[in-house]
Amino acid sequence: MALATLFILLTLFLFFGVPVAVSLGLASLVYIMMAGMPDVLLIHTMIGGIDSFPLLAIPFFILAGHLMNTGGITTKIFAFARALVGWLPGGLGHVNVGASVIFAGMSGAAVADAGGLGNVEIKAMREAGYDTDFSVGVTAASSTIGPIIPPSLPLVIYGVMASVSIGELFAAGLIPGLLMAASLMAMVAWYARARNYPKDSGISLCNIWITFKQAFLPLLTPVIIVGGIATGVFTPTEAAIAAVCYAMFLGLVVYKTLNWKHLVRVSMDTIETSAAILMIVAAAAVFAWILTSNQVAVHLGDAMLGMTTNKTVLLLIMMVMVLAIGLFMETIAAITILVPVLLPIALKAGIDPVHLGILVILNLMLGLLTPPVGMVLFVLSEVSGVKFERCVKATMPFLVPLIIVLLLITFFPQIALWLPTTVYR
Template sequence: MTTAILFGSFALLLIIGVPIGIALGAASLLAIAYVPFLNFDLYALGLVSGINSFTLIAVVLFTLAGSLMAQGGISRRLIAVADRAFGRSPGDLGTVTIMACLFFAAISGTGSATVAAIGLAMIPALVERGYDRAYAGAMVASAGGLGVMIPPSVVMIVYAVAAGVSVTALFMAGIVPGIVIALTLIVYNITQRRKMAHKGEAVLHEGSVWAALNQAKLALLMPVVVLGGIYSGIVTPTESSAVAVVYALIVSVFVYKELPLRDIPKMMLDSALLVSAVLVIIGASVAFGRIIALEQIPTQLAEFVLSMTQSRYVVLLATIVLLLIVGTFLETLAAIVILTPVLLPITLELGIDPVHFGIVMIVALAIGFVTPPLGANLFMAAQVGQIPFDKIARRIFPWVVTMVVALLIIAFVPWLSLVLPQVFLDYGG
């Protein structure tokens, strides 16, 4: 009965439009009130302990760093590099757009920031090049999902906390799968452009690739500084987020001189407000997860699933289907903190590596970024590209199918996720 109250009330609150963090908290309080031996201290302790994590500081700082970089001229320089390098390749400006999203993802850590920064510049350019506006918006929304797949990723940090795995290993594990997703999107765009008998055209920016690289050298050095510090052991992922903020601030304000100092307090406030909603979800989910554990739901679910099949491939495929469905209506961070304690024990029983499963989970839920009705990236792309939401939603389906194909490749070829941690970190699972 406790389980029914917990999940039933949570679902009902979501249906009537209650914010996720409040819905998690209210459902937890109702379940606690029903169980005689529990008291409301469990919720208060869970709320505090959920956000009392040194690692979660990185979520705040990487969000601020992404905002600084998006408004400090870094995204424009990254687009110029991508344009000069890939502007005459098959798929022309579409390839440029996806590669620009890949570059920016490596320094932003969030999908929405990637869509906003790249979409503002590239959607009008794509339309001028002959792309349908809704198609261009769908492309940017899809490629923007790379923001959570490529390290440093805020979503990866949250999963690492929830699953108790190494943030560094997870960051390194996301590199190859992120590139696989990007290449898959590029191939799809190329096939579509060839159907329209369209060949590469002149690049938008004049000059050589080397000139663009020289102008963007500090922007391109950012992931080297941040990720290099993590992988070399010089700084922790949390400390690297502080390095990212300082680096972005210096480059944007004092080198590129495109970010006025007077704008920084507002950016800090906006980042704090954005992250505060995430932290409320994480804190509320801890009490929610503790009730799940007390009811032994993960253990019972694992026993049920394993009694049905011992095939890791069947279980992994069923899990992917579940995550794709959940991602369409539940925010990614909330889905991770809720579902990780439930699904991880099942996958561990079947010998699936937790880091590999984390990458699969993150990619599957990131596809929800571009899938209605939630579709956070879709809303962002529609806003920055001035596209009616219903039109961009109709053009997103082929892109979602393309990403699902890439997801299946990543899921059933664990080597793609584990090769870099195994080689450089001596990771053994």
């Protein structure tokens, strides 16, 4: 009875728009009181849920992304990407994807990518005569590369929740992220041929060299982060701190685009974002503890394994569950709820948890591009001045290449597992 009440209350709270952290916390508190447990258990479990060293990476990665945005780093990245691939048919569409790949190595969040690069990209594409719908669609889709290519905030959360090496998860995300970029560039090429989109400019090695020199120092950010983790120089948390120090060095010393007023504003934004994420993680820790103590995952796993023992079929069933949750819930919240349920099933079926993590995050990225939540769509609607409904319609075609990549990684796990196996195992 108490467990049924937990799920009913959670569903009702979320339906009526109660914040996810509050919904999880209140529903869990009602369960604890109905079960006759001391209410102080809620606080102890919440504190234990965020008492984790790897979670320190979250505010630092968020701060690094904010510093890069505020310091004008995005314009240098866009200029370099424009010189590099702008000569292709539909040039600015390819530039859009290329810039997202580069920025992914700095921000680790789709919303940061959409907000930071979106304004620059859509403005440039409009001025060049591209359709607004195409500009918004490719910008939205390419922003989902950010949480797949390391560093990645969702992968950090997943790693903590699943007790999986964050370094392995980062390594596993690199090839799928590049595959996403390649599939989106193929889609852009198809649009360019069908609509006769122009090349942005002729290829110029001189221009590539000039913009590369201007963007060289920002481009070192992912090298420092990923290289440092891969070589064992520092942990993912220490890598996040190194990224912040490097971003401050670029903004304060090299480019002089940051001042103390900027730092205060950026710090406050980081505190607000980090607090919201960690509250969700803390509340989800209580929810996960309740599910574990009632063996919900075990019973669900037995039911699913009773249907089939085929790993691929099980993954497809789980991906449908993730997609359904992702349509209605923000990424971090969805991860914290889904991992305690799906991970035991995956382990029982012999599915690699690193492989599962990449699939879950990539699947949840589709939720950022679909209503009713669609956080990236809301951001781009604000940035571009286009109605939300039109943003949804513009983005729909670009879901096709992303779904194809998701299916490829589902059927061929080595796409994600080859690099972490080679480096870490």
